[in-house]
């Protein structure tokens with residue numbers, strides 16, 4: 338609501354008129370958690386895919402979701418942008434709160450939610466359009482007409498994913514002509530261009546070579562300064578490298594969640610330890 | 619024992635294939651030969667430039683343009699009806715409708731194509747034309763508007779069914795990407811799915827046009843039998859197909875120039891539909907490569 342500079346300004350001038358306002362701002366509790374889920378159950382028809390999941394996620398953190406295939410990682414990730422809504426028989430119980438809004442209960446506009454909660458998918462899925470149009474897409478559907486603004490946003494988004502230098506001379510080229518790694522970075526840029534707060538990534542490097550994977554991991558590390566990130570990964574090293582906290586899922590249950598370091602070095606649960614040390618998976 | 623039986627079946631299949639090819643080649647040959655004989659007596663230039671087609675009158679003119687314009691006009695009206703409706707149905711079925719609904723609606727739509735065309739023809743002549751005449755005063759009893767309109771209804775399933783297949787072939791991942799960025803269903807359909815399926819949609823339209831150009835009964839009944847070089851949809855016209863029917867049923871002497879006009883008209887028709895089908899075939903192959 339106020340920028341830091343504005344607040345400083347208010348504090349410095351501090352005349353009688355604004356005093357109460359200053360106090361209001363300072364007294365307001367810092368929103369500690371960006372996302373809260375409480376007792377979340379997810380069903381696909383009769384099948385219970387997520388069992389009583391409660392978890393809190395801080396802003397500007399990277400949370401890794403790990404666990405064997407089919408344990409519900411993707412399902413959980415897609416709870417936050419309501420992507421599961423399209424699946425026949427999908428049903429959710431419990432509370433999912435983002436920025437104080439219960440996204441399954443309160444009257445929310447799905448399109449708005451998804452502008453706040455961006456998603457990067459497992460396989461790079463650029464639109465069969467030009468590089469420029471891919472990145473500009475999110476703004477265009479919001480009705481943005483200002484060419485200058487769009488150009489600028491496309492450029493900053495491509496710079497953020499370190500793709501700008503590779504494609505700046507050829508923004509009209511079809512995105513499908515890029516390499517897999519470039520396509521995935523383009524998809525991230527496309528998501529960033531909408532300026533979400535939260536980015537969901539579902540195994541974003543599983544279809545990529547090690548070099549492209551490294552680039553994306555570096556990128557995630559950078560993005561953490563501006564975004565809250567949830568990443569599903571099968572790769573333990575990746576979880577270790579990029580995440581602050583890790584959540585281990587098994588058969589639809591959240592077995593253990595904590596600082597990544599602790600989960601990897603001192604897991605409390607035997608199942609976590611077994612998975613991390615590769616005894617099953 | 620089994621080997622000989624297999625051999626018999628194999629030979630039978632081979633013969634069937636040959637009969638099909640042989641028939642096609644035969645038809646094309648007859649068309650070509652008769653058309654060739656026609657053009658020995660009528661100049662090609664007159665055929666393509668004269669705006670009158672009066673081979674059955676004493677004052678004979680052999681300009682194909684009136685028949686061609688009649689064919690194109692009725693087909694154009696038909697596609698004007700079929701494209702928006704067919705595409706809207708396809709988008710609705712592939713992007714909005716629940717799966718079960720789709721499985722019921724698609725076959726029922728295809729029933730439209732199963733209605734005998736003579737029924738459509740009479741519908742155009744006895745229902746649509748009088749209806750339109752009630753608020754278009756100068757409209758003739760035979761006209762391309764009603765015929766084209768009803769033909770458009772008939773070819774809706776070609777557009778909707780093939781377009782829907784093309785839309786369904788667009789990978790779900792593209793829709794997810796679009797929804798994931800905050801697009802509505804309509805935005806996703808218009809900006810992502812339809813463009814991605816565009817070649818398939820074009821194929822459906824070309825095949826629908828091809829079907830309209832070849833359609834005979836509706837236009838013969840409802841559009842009239844007066845070759846006229848015009849784009850006015852309210853007056854009687856004659857299409858290539860309707861002309862062929864008219865001469866075939868009439869008492870024109872075989873082996874005369876008058877008789878051979880139907881082969882000239884026939885080969886014109888054939889060239890048109892052949893080109894359209896080839897283009898659609900080529901597009902379809904190109905389109906198939908895109909996501910593989």
Ligand SMILES: Nc1ncnc2c1ncn2[C@@H]1O[C@H](COP(=O)(O)OP(=O)(O)O)[C@@H](O)[C@H]1O
Nearest residue numbers: 381384386405406407408409410411412413424
């Ligand atoms: N569309 C669906 N319909 C029914 N069941 C599904 C669907 N998607 C996933 N599931 C089931 O839900 C469970 C969790 O799947 P998912 O979240 O994709 O797991 P993960 O991403 O951890 O591999 C699996 O058992 C899977 O079979």
Ligand SMILES: [Mg+2]
Nearest residue numbers: 410411412539
């Ligand atoms: Mg998954």
